[in-house]
Amino acid sequence: MIKKANNVTSNLKLVLASASPRREEILKKLNLKFTIVPAKINEENFSNSDPIELVKTLALEKAKSVSELVEEAIVIAADTVVVFKGQILGKPADEADAKNMLKSLNSNQHQVITGLAVLNSSKEKIFVEHNITDVKMTNMTEKEIDNYIETGEPMGKAGSYAIQGYGGLFVEEIKGSYHSVMGLPIHQLAKLLDKFNYGIL
Numbered sequence: 001m002i003k004k005a006n007n008v009t010s011n012l013k014l015v016l017a018s019a020s021p022r023r024e025e026i027l028k029k030l031n032l033k034f035t036i037v038p039a040k041i042n043e044e045n046f047s048n049s050d051p052i053e054l055v056k057t058l059a060l061e062k063a064k065s066v067s068e069l070v071e072e073a074i075v076i077a078a079d080t081v082v083v084f085k086g087q088i089l090g091k092p093a094d095e096a097d098a099k100n101m102l103k104s105l106n107s108n109q110h111q112v113i114t115g116l117a118v119l120n121s122s123k124e125k126i127f128v129e130h131n132i133t134d135v136k137m138t139n140m141t142e143k144e145i146d147n148y149i150e151t152g153e154p155m156g157k158a159g160s161y162a163i164q165g166y167g168g169l170f171v172e173e174i175k176g177s178y179h180s181v182m183g184l185p186i187h188q189l190a191k192l193l194d195k196f197n198y199g200i201l
């Protein structure tokens with residue numbers, strides 16, 4: 001049994017502004033006590049051709065929108081996209097879209113970019129960062145891509161794959177943060193939470 005290791009002197013509660021089960025899972029693994037309040041922003045209203053600016057803006061907007069709904073809290077939000085040859089790949093619209101994305105990622109290297117925003121509900125402290133992780137995909141046959149799409153896993157995932165699931169079978173190499181690919185760069189999150197006297201260890 002691993003002892004709970006949180007070293008918290010802040011009296012603010014932690015709020016995860018996300019509907020992503022992956023982000024929830026990651027925070028749970030860190031033994032953090034938090035509540036979930038999904039952000040209800042319309043992501044389509046925030047287009048930007050620069051993926052770094054896009055994920056930072058989206059993470060900040062998610063955090064800000066939830067900060068209006070809570071009090072005495074530290075709000076965490078994130079946004080993840082895949083970038084291949086300058087093209088931003090978000091979540092697939094349908095299975096055909098997922099297939100196109102996976103075919104372009106096939107045997108190639110791409111970047112997963114995650115924006116991370118942490119702020120307090122009074123908004124006197126606001127931090128926004130990003131993480132870039134390189135991922136090299138192995139060769140996938142068309143049959144493997146079809147079988148993968150049939151599992152349903154690609155839906156709801158940026159770039160149409162999940163490194164933490166069957167998608168990990170296609171990941172040959174990664175340079176950067178596994179957790180960031182999954183949606184939450186925890187080494188950066190820990191440093192930002194420290195600024196609120198919220199020590200994970």
Ligand SMILES: Cc1cn([C@H]2C[C@H](O)[C@@H](COP(=O)(O)OP(=O)(O)OP(=O)(O)O)O2)c(=O)[nH]c1=O
Nearest residue numbers: 018019020079080157158161162163181182183
């Ligand atoms: C590349 C990759 C993405 N993803 C997921 C993480 C994110 O949940 C999703 C990208 O969509 P996001 O818009 O970042 O997040 P979301 O809509 O799922 O949740 P919310 O906005 O409420 O926080 O892709 C994986 O789970 N594994 C992966 O390997």
